[in-house]
Amino acid sequence: MAVPTETTGPATPGTTPAVKPARLRRGSRIPLTPKVLVGAVILIFFALVAIFGPMVAPHSPDWQANSTSSTPLPPSGKFLLGTDQQQHDIFSQVLAGGRDTLLIAFVAGLIATCLSVLIGVTAGYVGGWVDEVLSILSNIFLALPGLLILMVVMTPLPPADTDNPLLIGAVIALTAWAWGARVLRAQTLALRNQDYVESARVIGERKPRIIVFEILPNLLPILASSFIFTVIYGIGTYVSLSWLGVISPATSTWGTMLNTAQQDSAMLGGYWWWYVPPALCVALVGIALALLNFGIDEIINPRLRSARDNRKGVRYTLGLTPVLRTAGNGSPPRSHRATAGSADLPTPVAAASEGKSK
Amino acid sequence: MTTILRRLGFYVLAAFAAVTLNFFLPRMLPGNALQALLAKMQTTTITPQQLQALADQYGLNSKQSTFSQYMTYLGHLFQGDLGHSTSKSVAVTQILSKDLPWTIGLVGSATIVAFVIGTLLGIVVGWRRSGLLDALLPAATFFQAVPYFILASLLLITGGFYWKLFPYANGYDTGRNSNLTQGWNGPFVTSVVEHGVLPAATVALASIAGWIIGMRNMMITTMDEDYVLVAAAKGLPRWKVIAVAARNAILPTISNFALSISLVVTGSIVTEIVFSYPGIGYQVYLAVLDADYPLMQGILLVVTFTVLGANLLADIAYVILDPRARKEA
Numbered sequence: 001m002a003v004p005t006e007t008t009g010p011a012t013p014g015t016t017p018a019v020k021p022a023r024l025r026r027g028s029r030i031p032l033t034p035k036v037l038v039g040a041v042i043l044i045f046f047a048l049v050a051i052f053g054p055m056v057a058p059h060s061p062d063w064q065a066n067s068t069s070s071t072p073l074p075p076s077g078k079f080l081l082g083t084d085q086q087q088h089d090i091f092s093q094v095l096a097g098g099r100d101t102l103l104i105a106f107v108a109g110l111i112a113t114c115l116s117v118l119i120g121v122t123a124g125y126v127g128g129w130v131d132e133v134l135s136i137l138s139n140i141f142l143a144l145p146g147l148l149i150l151m152v153v154m155t156p157l158p159p160a161d162t163d164n165p166l167l168i169g170a171v172i173a174l175t176a177w178a179w180g181a182r183v184l185r186a187q188t189l190a191l192r193n194q195d196y197v198e199s200a201r202v203i204g205e206r207k208p209r210i211i212v213f214e215i216l217p218n219l220l221p222i223l224a225s226s227f228i229f230t231v232i233y234g235i236g237t238y239v240s241l242s243w244l245g246v247i248s249p250a251t252s253t254w255g256t257m258l259n260t261a262q263q264d265s266a267m268l269g270g271y272w273w274w275y276v277p278p279a280l281c282v283a284l285v286g287i288a289l290a291l292l293n294f295g296i297d298e299i300i301n302p303r304l305r306s307a308r309d310n311r312k313g314v315r316y317t318l319g320l321t322p323v324l325r326t327a328g329n330g331s332p333p334r335s336h337r338a339t340a341g342s343a344d345l346p347t348p349v350a351a352a353s354e355g356k357s358k
Numbered sequence: 359m360t361t362i363l364r365r366l367g368f369y370v371l372a373a374f375a376a377v378t379l380n381f382f383l384p385r386m387l388p389g390n391a392l393q394a395l396l397a398k399m400q401t402t403t404i405t406p407q408q409l410q411a412l413a414d415q416y417g418l419n420s421k422q423s424t425f426s427q428y429m430t431y432l433g434h435l436f437q438g439d440l441g442h443s444t445s446k447s448v449a450v451t452q453i454l455s456k457d458l459p460w461t462i463g464l465v466g467s468a469t470i471v472a473f474v475i476g477t478l479l480g481i482v483v484g485w486r487r488s489g490l491l492d493a494l495l496p497a498a499t500f501f502q503a504v505p506y507f508i509l510a511s512l513l514l515i516t517g518g519f520y521w522k523l524f525p526y527a528n529g530y531d532t533g534r535n536s537n538l539t540q541g542w543n544g545p546f547v548t549s550v551v552e553h554g555v556l557p558a559a560t561v562a563l564a565s566i567a568g569w570i571i572g573m574r575n576m577m578i579t580t581m582d583e584d585y586v587l588v589a590a591a592k593g594l595p596r597w598k599v600i601a602v603a604a605r606n607a608i609l610p611t612i613s614n615f616a617l618s619i620s621l622v623v624t625g626s627i628v629t630e631i632v633f634s635y636p637g638i639g640y641q642v643y644l645a646v647l648d649a650d651y652p653l654m655q656g657i658l659l660v661v662t663f664t665v666l667g668a669n670l671l672a673d674i675a676y677v678i679l680d681p682r683a684r685k686e687a
Contacts, residue, residue, distance in 0.1 A: 035496055140372045142617060143665045144379070147624040148642065148658050155646050155654065156387055179617060233621075236505035240628055243507055246646055258507075267515055279508045286503030291496060297575070303582070304575050 033298070039291030046285050050102040053095035061088065061096045061252040072271045082273040085264045088252075094277045097253040100165050102285070105234035107169030108176060112230045113223060115173065116180030121219070123181070124188025125211055135185065138178040146175030147237055154246050162247035172234050180226030187222050191215050225296045232289045239282050254278035365673055369666055376662040380655055381431050384416045385424070408442065412652070440656035445648035450656035453641060458660060460529055461637035464554060465626045465664075468561035476566040477611065480573020481604045487578065495574070498567035506625040510560040510632035517556055524555045529636040557633045561626045565618065572614050576607035605679075612676050619668045623661060 075082040082090050123134035150171065154162055162168065191197060192215070200214050216223075241247050242255030243262065261267070261275040298304050434441070440450035483491045501509060518526025525531070530540075530549040540546060580586060580603045589602045630639030638657050645653040677684055 136368060136371060139368065140375045143372055143620055143662065143669060144376065145620050145624045145627075145658070145661045145665060148627065148661055149379075149383070151642065151646060152383055152651075152654050152658050153387065155649065156384075156651070182617070232503055239505055240507055244628075244631070244643065244646065267511065268519065275511075279511070283500070283504045283508060286505070287500055290499035290503035294496060294499070301575070301579070303578055 033295060035291045036295035039288040039295070042284055042288035043292065046098060046102065046281070046288070049095060050098045053098055057089075057092035057095040059089045059092040061093045072266070072269075072274055075273050082271075084257075084260065084266070084271075084274050086260075090257075090273060090277060093252050093257055094254070094281060096251065097257060097278060098281060100251065100253045101235060101238055101255065101282075104165045104169040104172065104238045105231045107166055108172040108234035108238075109227050109231035111170055111173035112177040112234075113180060113227045115177035116184055116226060117216075117219075117223065119177070120181035120184030121188050121211060121215065124185040125192055125207070125215065127192075131185075134181075138181040138185075141175070141178035142182065144175065146172075146233075147240060149175055150237065150241060151244070151246050154241065157247075159248060168238065168247065169234070172237050173230070175237075176230050176233050180223075180230065183222055183226055184219060187219055188215060191218055221296050221300045225293055225300070228289050228293045228296070232286050232293075235282060235285060235289075254282050362677070365670075369670060372666055373663065376659060376666075377432070377435060378428075380659050381428055383655070383658075384651065408444070411442075412444070416651075440659070441652035443645075443650055443653040445645070445650040445653070450653050453653065454638065454656055454660050457636060457638045457641050458664075460635065461623075461626060461630065461639060462664065464557055464630070464635065464637060465561065465623055467554070468558040468626070469565065469622060471558065472562040472566045472569055473615075475562075476569025477573050477604075477608065479566075480570045480611075481577055481600060481607075483570060484574040484577025484581070484607070485600055485603075492574075495571065498570055501563045502567035504564075506560065506564055506628040507632050509564055510557070510629045513556050513560050513563075514632060517559075525553050526556055527553075527634045529553050553635075557626075557629050557635050560629045560632075561622065564625055565622050568614075568618055569611065572611040573607060576610050577603060580604075580607040609676065609680050612672055612679065615672045616669050619672070620665045623665050623668075627661070 072082060072084050084090060084093075119134050119138060123131040123138075153171065197210060197214050200210050205214075239253075239255040239258070242253055243258045245259050248256065248259075255278075257278040258275060261271075261278075266274040438451055440454070442448070443450050443453055446453060479491070483495065486492075514526045517523045530546060530553055583603075583606070586599065586603045589599045594602075626637075627639030627642060629635070630637045631643045634640055638660065642654060642657045644650070645657065
């Protein structure tokens with residue numbers, strides 16, 4: 001699974017634009033690099049599969065082609081992805097298996113993100129002993145091996161309980177919020193002493209208002225990134241748990257398909273059409289999310305952009321700091337973009353090219 | 359000094375929290391779940407007395423108060439007693455002491471390999487940002503975003519099954535024709551290393567992307583610092599300038615390691631299951647299959663302590679590398 005990369009240092013004024021105008025520009029601030037584009041397309045595809053897959057599947061997941069044979073059939077015109085040992089149609093199972101997996105990961109991401117905002121922002125903004133206690137709490141949760149705890153908790157649970165996507169999602173979220181809380185706390189600490197927050201405090205705005213309207217908008221990219229990370233974690237955890245047979249959902253999911261494939265040693269039997277499609281689906285969703293995360297990291301810190309993403313041919317060398325020009329020096333960004341050829345790519349300009357640049 | 363004491367205090371607290379969680383986990387489950395579990399155990403080789411002892415241990419129909427149960431539990435723990443495995447009829451600690459070295463060896467060697475290669479690659483990618491490597495970076499996320507067991511299965515089926523590069527099951531040769539004696543002798547060590555290549559490669563591959571990307575991003579940020587510019591302006595050779603930047607960029611990646619170590623350890627557990635590697639990961643899988651709850655709990659505790667120990671090591675490394683961390687005292 002993913003190893004988190006915490007790329008956020010304390011915010012420098014250049015990377016966190018002022019709040020109010022940002023709202024107007026938000027649409028144009030997401031750089032549609034190839035990475036983001038590919039990630040989004042794959043993700044939308046799987047979202048559609050999750051919603052409509054079970055409806056368009058030619059057979060129900062439990063449908064069996066015949067009950068006498070026990071040899072998996074290779075892909076053919078009749079069964080697009082072949083069948084497994086019990087003669088279930090793999091194609092139908094793959095189509096139907098995405099819904100629970102994605103739903104659980106989404107629920108887990110949502111709950112974990114809410115928890116991490118609650119704990120991380122409170123710790124960062126309130127400070128003092130509250131910060132101390134909450135930091136210790138999240139550090140402890142970071143050290144706990146989530147998957148193992150889930151195994152210990154879920155093994156004795158009756159199948160009826162492990163069949164409830166919302167419950168599973170919530171339990172996974174309980175082991176997943178700490179990372180986001182820690183990152184959000186660090187960023188809140190950095191934002192707390194920024195001038196605009198200071199001035200809001202001087203004006204006499206109340207704490208909840210400052211947090212919701214001044215601080216949260218600037219945490220959005222980090223929030224999105226930690227949400228995506230949690231969803232990747234949720235998918236990995238849920239698929240691993242059902243692959244291990246710790247939870248056995250009544251309906252077939254990608255994880256349970258891999259579980260039966262493993263138990264009937266499909267791998268060593270050479271029945272690739274049985275285990276490759278579900279594994280590929282899981283991998284593709286994970287990759288799509290990771291690609292999106294790349295894009296968000298580059299929003300948080302524009303300096304991280306890959307040099308390959310701009311076609312202007314600026315070589316990044318020591319002493320040459322690329323700066324995003326999308327912040328638009330008062331000029332309306334829309335008209336500016338309309339004239340520029342590759343409108344979606346912000347132009348890096350040399351900000352500090354003195355010194356040794358060649 | 360105070361910083362170190364505070365960190366040590368945190369570890370004591372975290373260890374205590376883990377122990378307490380371990381105690382309350384079976385008690386937080388819905389009441390019928392444990393009954394069902396015990397009923398499942400009844401079918402295996404277990405005497406009624408042992409079953410009764412287990413029911414007491416988990417506070418089922420016990421006359422004692424929860425607090426005194428907790429005290430008994432702590433007392434047992436301090437004597438190094440983690441209970442009896444129900445499926446293997448031996449003390450849990452005995453199983454753990456046999457299996458833990460395998461897991462620590464696997465995670466340790468994989469982490470060192472991933473750290474060295476990943477950091478070096480990250481330095482290169484961060485320094486030469488226009489290079490081809492930078493464009494290949496998204497490919498590294500494949501390993502990062504895919505669940506461990508899929509990556510492990512991929513390596514097993516390619517490197518192990520089809521290409522037959524390395525053995526893909528067990529920790530050493532256990533075949534009929536093998537005449538290995540465990541211990542520090544040449545043939546056994548060779549066999550262990552051969553069997554460890556694929557599992558270690560899985561864990562290393564999965565975590566290497568994190569090191570590369572973390573190091574690259576920190577290099578890019580650090581290279582804008584004035585002292586790097588000064589180093590270059592003084593006319594130092596290229597590699598020395600890189601070393602100046604890299605030394606400072608490496609610090610955050612080490613503190614990031616603390617964030618990811620529990621993911622790496624749980625990942626290695628899954629990897630062990632795929633490769634039937636004789637560590638505690640494979641043991642917990644067997645325990646799940648046998649509904650061996652005492653063993654599962656013992657493993658949970660030991661793994662948490664391992665993660666805390668690795669965190670402590672990262673802390674110490676950080677203090678050694680960063681003079682500021684020492685100065686704060």
